[in-house]
Amino acid sequence: xxxxxxxxxxxxGALVAFAVTGLMAGxxxxxxxxxxxxxxxxxxxxxxxxxxxxxxxxxCKGTANACAGKxxxxxxxxCxxxxxxxxxxxxxxxxxxxCKSGDNGCAGKNSCKAKGGCAVPVKH
Amino acid sequence: xxxxxESAAAVQREVAQLQRWMQHVCTHPRxxxxxxxxxxxxxxYDVTVDQLERLVPPSKALSGLDRISIYAExxxxxxxxxxxxxxxxxxxxxxxxxxxxxxxxxxxxxxxxHYNLNQFGRHMSAFVATRDDKHAAFLAELxxxxxxxxxxxxxxxxxxxxxxxxxxxxxxxxxxxxxxxVPSARVLAFRHPVNRYYVDVREGRxxxxxxxxxxxxxxxxxxxxxxxxxxxxxxxxxxxxxxxxATLGRALEKCAARTELDAAKLQQGLAAWFREWSAEGxxxxxx
Numbered sequence: 001x002x003x004x005x006x007x008x009x010x011x012x013g014a015l016v017a018f019a020v021t022g023l024m025a026g027x028x029x030x031x032x033x034x035x036x037x038x039x040x041x042x043x044x045x046x047x048x049x050x051x052x053x054x055x056x057x058x059x060c061k062g063t064a065n066a067c068a069g070k071x072x073x074x075x076x077x078x079c080x081x082x083x084x085x086x087x088x089x090x091x092x093x094x095x096x097x098x099c100k101s102g103d104n105g106c107a108g109k110n111s112c113k114a115k116g117g118c119a120v121p122v123k124h
Numbered sequence: 125x126x127x128x129x130e131s132a133a134a135v136q137r138e139v140a141q142l143q144r145w146m147q148h149v150c151t152h153p154r155x156x157x158x159x160x161x162x163x164x165x166x167x168x169y170d171v172t173v174d175q176l177e178r179l180v181p182p183s184k185a186l187s188g189l190d191r192i193s194i195y196a197e198x199x200x201x202x203x204x205x206x207x208x209x210x211x212x213x214x215x216x217x218x219x220x221x222x223x224x225x226x227x228x229x230x231x232x233x234x235x236x237x238h239y240n241l242n243q244f245g246r247h248m249s250a251f252v253a254t255r256d257d258k259h260a261a262f263l264a265e266l267x268x269x270x271x272x273x274x275x276x277x278x279x280x281x282x283x284x285x286x287x288x289x290x291x292x293x294x295x296x297x298x299x300x301x302x303x304x305x306v307p308s309a310r311v312l313a314f315r316h317p318v319n320r321y322y323v324d325v326r327e328g329r330x331x332x333x334x335x336x337x338x339x340x341x342x343x344x345x346x347x348x349x350x351x352x353x354x355x356x357x358x359x360x361x362x363x364x365x366x367x368x369x370a371t372l373g374r375a376l377e378k379c380a381a382r383t384e385l386d387a388a389k390l391q392q393g394l395a396a397w398f399r400e401w402s403a404e405g406x407x408x409x410x411x
Contacts, residue, residue, distance in 0.1 A: 015376040015394060016298045020290065022395035026402020027287040 142179070145169050150196045153232040156189060159196075203231050203244065210245040211270045213325045214252070217263060217333065226255065242278040245271055259333045262321075265314045269322060269352075272310040272343040276350045279308035284405035299373025303366045304408040308345035311355075311363045314338065319354055344406050351404070358390045359397055 145168035152159030157173050159165050169179055173189060180188035207227045208215055215223045234247045249271055253264035284306060293301065305311070317339045324331035340360035342353045355363070361382060365375035376394075379385055401407060 012373060012377050012380065013299070015380065015391065016373050017295075018391070018394040019372055019376065019398045020295075020298050020301075022398030023285070023290055023402040023407075024287065025395065025399040026404075027290075029399060029403035 141168050145179075146192070146195075149192065151199050151235070152196070153200065153235050156193050156196045200228070200231055203236055203241075204228070206241050206244050207248070210242075210274050211248060211267055213270060213322050214248075214263060214267050216325050216331075217259075217266060217321075226252070240278070242274055245274060262316045262318070262333055265316050265318045266321065269312065269314070269318050269341060269343070272312055272341075273350050273352070276308040276310055276343045276345045279306075279345065282306045282308075283409040283411070285402065285407040285409055289410045299371060301372040302369075302410075303372055303375075305363070305367050305406055306344065306408045308343075308350075309367075309406045310343040311360060311367050312341045312343065313360055313364075314341070319352055322352070342406070344404065346405055353404075356389065356393070358385050358393065361385055362390075362397070363401075 145165060148162070148164045148168070149156050149159040152162070152165075156176075160171060160173055160176065165171075171178060176192070177188035180192045182188050183191060204224065204227045207230065208223070211223075218226060230248060230251050233251060234244075236244050238244070245267075249264045249267040252267050253260055255263075257263060285303070315336055315338060317334050317337045319339060319341045321331050321334055338357070340355035340357060342355050342359075342363065344351055344353075358379065361379045362375055365378050366372070370378060379390055380387060
């Protein structure tokens with residue numbers, strides 16, 4: 001029993017050594033060229049999975065995305081919020097295209113065209 | 125307090141009351157007419173639909189209800205936009221009409237309660253799972269993957285494990301090394317090949333709802349970009365053990381002891397796996 005346990009420990013120790021060797025090699029890899037990185041990642045990974053906050057902002061192409069440029073929200077757990085939350089209230093959307101898309105509250109309502117109802121809340 | 129000051133304070137109170145009321149009726153998922161019947165609305169202004177124009181006068185072309193409904197409907201439509209943005213592949217899988225039905229039901233079942241709209245879709249996977257749809261199990265997993273990407277994007281930043289930290293450890297300390305994943309990392313297990321479907325859709329290939337087939341995916345963020353990596357069963361088991369708090373030595377022992385895992389694959393792959401994970405910065409700094 002003790003022999004078996006000892007063998008297990010040796011085997012486990014070897015696995016740990018493999019893992020740490022890999023970790024150390026990874027630190028070098030992170031400093032490697034982009035082409036080496038692509039070789040690792042291109043096959044199975046896809047950038048900017050679902051994030052419309054990055055759409056059209058160049059966010060899927062590099063680090064200078066819509067959020068990276070916003071120091072106030074960088075890494076604060078609120079990156080996309082800067083994009084999305086700004087549209088949460090009607091006024092915040094003024095000039096943001098909020099009334100231009102086909103499926104929002106204003107564009108579909110001919111009745112509010114030019115009535116002042118879209119852009120200025122409770123203006124009488 | 126002087127009369128003008130009292131007057132200004134009264135106006136401020138009235139405006140605040142009006143704002144609270146308007147926020148409630150405009151954000152109620154069942155619409156303005158229903159919102160007016162709620163206790164929250166009545167607590168501010170006890171008005172019926174017929175009396176609404178005391179608060180919201182009509183314009184030349186629109187009734188008071190029509191006018192305020194514009195904002196109420198915009199609010200819901202923007203929430204639908206958020207869901208479309210967060211779940212584009214689920215949208216593709218369901219088609220626009222069924223997705224909108226789902227999203228409208230979701231808005232009612234799970235109204236937005238947090239200022240951060242990235243939080244809004246957090247119940248979507250569980251919600252989809254309860255729907256009467258023969259593909260509900262797959263669709264729920266798809267929503268889980270898309271949700272993980274949003275969470276990863278929004279996660280708090282953390283320094284990654286560095287070379288100096290590892291070099292400072294003696295070899296006898298390695299087994300006790302507590303490798304923790306960075307907050308943006310999500311280790312996912314699915315009953316369907318969800319990521320493969322996701323990739324097919326995103327790359328414009330024809331994708332059919334897949335049959336059952338286990339799959340594992342790692343979602344993480346590096347340099348402000350969210351990535352997905354397909355995992356093997358062995359890789360998943362290892363990362364899951366580490367994520368649950370096991371030390372490196374214990375995680376490896378646990379995986380080596382699991383008969384459903386391929387021991388040879390585990391041993392042969394270890395160095396390469398950890399190399400990639402380290403390079404991608406998925407382990408958190410020890411400090």
